[in-house]
Amino acid sequence: MDTKTQVKDVIIKLLKVKPEELKEDMTLEQSLGVDSTEMVEICIALQKEFGVKIQEKEVAKTHTLVEIANVIDRKR
């Protein structure tokens, strides 16, 4: 499984949303209306999933799936 698909999996499971709701060409805020508190949860869940340390500023609700996957790939 590539990083992008893995990130998507983490987010849809965490937020309990349908896979088709998370649009890959849109930011998390645009496609799911993710708020800042949900972003904190996503950040923690991604750290657990990938075993990397992610600073809060590195992944944001204004990022797309690809942008978040790139941040994680750079750290692995």
Next chain:
Amino acid sequence: MNKNKIAIAISGIGIVAPCGLDKKVFWANIKAGRSAIKNIDRYDSSLYPSHIGGQVHELDAFSHVSSRLLQKIDPFSHMALIASEMALKDASIDLTQENLNRIGIFMGNALGGWLYGETELRDLYMEGREGVSPYMASAWFPAAPQGQVSIYYGIKGYSKTIVSDRASSLMAIGHAIRVLAKGKLDFVLAGGMEAPMSPYGLLCCNTSGQISKANVPSEEAYKPFDKKRDGFVVGEGAAIMILESPERAKKRNKEILGFITGYGTTCDGVDRIKANPDGHELARAIRMALEDAGLTYKDIDYISLDGAATLEGDVSEVRAIREVFKERATVIPASAPKTIFGNLLGASGAVDMVVALLVMQHSLVPPTLNLKDLDPECAGLNIVRDKAKEYEVKRSLVISRGRGGINAVLVMEKV
């Protein structure tokens, strides 16, 4: 007579209670006196001195709330959201046609949302700081349901949550009618919610020393005014009403369910838990509510009792009623319908108001269960026992009291 008498219309009801999540089912169970007090079965509660209560089992079946939101809120907010949705529908309100800046939310709660709170605190100690949900901060506190209802509907008017132990929701409604009367809001969602069945919530109730330890049979434990009473039994749920001016309700051709016409509140000021046995301050709150409604003790046809089932609570309540209602105390039908579904603490007053509305609508007073051997200190009232009894009721008085001697009283009138 009070020349400034103000009537506030109740135009919708939402009820989430152990004996029903729908006003028809709720009333059917109440008029039948069908007890909803059972063993608490969500976890092993057997080691608690009191492990019985009125639980709501069908929450998910009635829920319109997404799974995404549900994981961020405590059950007490969930109950408030369901009751609010029901009340808005019952009042035929289409929020797209309303000015959201002129809608208020007035809620009462005593304990806060402990299921969320205790789960996250456990995670804090087991997993450390990062194990705690960031929603903890906004999920547990007593005003959380007010916030969730506000966010869900985009309601932005003056709103408030009152925390006054078991008197919370009646006081919230009393506050709401004052604000409405000033004409600063178009309508209000008012009521209360409580979810005390979590392991820690139930522990707090147990250590208060005010709840019954007579667990078997569970249906017979809650017996206010009886010689063998040993405290009340807790229940969970929510009751929300839509309140607006009668003119506004009529203008939108909405049938009015009843009116709130008077409110009074006092404090005993004697003990951090117990009521003052003399009942004088409760009597003063009753007189205050009657005066506010422009009525006298001769005008009331039904008294909804607080029925704390504690020695000081029961004795002071009866003394207060005898003091105010004099010779009529023995005649006016009185009842504590909480004995059927449990004491919903901060939500109890709002639930009693819903019952009182249905009493006036159906001319039927529900029974106080389990009152077999009346405490002579509590004699002198016409407490309806065992079975519902027919009475023509035009004006009701609802009493709600909290620890530390908080007294709240509302007067309601039939349309």
